[in-house]
Amino acid sequence: MNPLFRSPYLCLLFWLLSLALCFGGATFLATAQEGPNMGASYQQQAIAISKELRCPMATNQTLFESQAPIAHELKGQIFSLLEQGLKRDEVIDFMVQRYGEKIRYQPEFKTSTFALWIGPLLLLILGVGLCLVLISRNKKSTY
Template identity: 60%
Template sequence: MNRAILNMSKLSVWLTVILLFSTSLTASAVTDKIDYTHDQIRDLGFEIAHELRCPMSVNQNLFDSGAPIASELKGQIFLMLEQGESKQAIIDFLVQRYGEKIRYQPSLSMATAALWFGPILLLFGIIGFAALLIREQRKHQDTNGNTYE
């Protein structure tokens, strides 16, 4: 019985430590706002708007698009910058809201691996196919008595 009480008190001490640690992390995450200057807000807002795709316009970023949703999203970006949000937090928010398609350069994941590695694999495949084709032509020319130099 005494041992059970001792184990319970150790458990309560650990739970208290974990609770205090987690609240300190949460408090620091809430207070980690960035104080941007007006010029930094403008430059960073334009940079983010150039990096993100407009959900309504075909092949246009938010900066270049004249669609109403692009204006709304640009306003959201500047509002979040004024509130001290980081560039990555803003992009993460918009990706969560609109999906990975809002990025011009999607992040590397299992779903986007073909986008990242597909062109390289296709290039190697074409080079390999061309090498085999040339090799077969040389072999065919050699069997016909022709010399290839």
């Protein structure tokens, strides 16, 4: 028989330590499995936000598409802001305050961006109207 287990107190201590390690390990595993799921949620939110913001260095690319060094920094900053508890709109507002309205890939509809939103529609209507006028003139001249 092992001399360590001759004493009933040492045997009891051994079993208590074994149980503590088992339950402590199970608690640690449960906590460790919750962490990546929350990180994945933040990661999905950060990806969605980075698809809505324009890269300051790359031409016509979102932060998600860009490989510029500043894009990587901004994506990391978005992730850290989400981890700090900021919501999607708050993160976007933070980026707009820091880099200006130009960082939005699709700017908000307001008076300063009115021409960006209505201009293409007006040009399309003008072009279709011009085509209709030219077609009607061409039909009149052939008869």
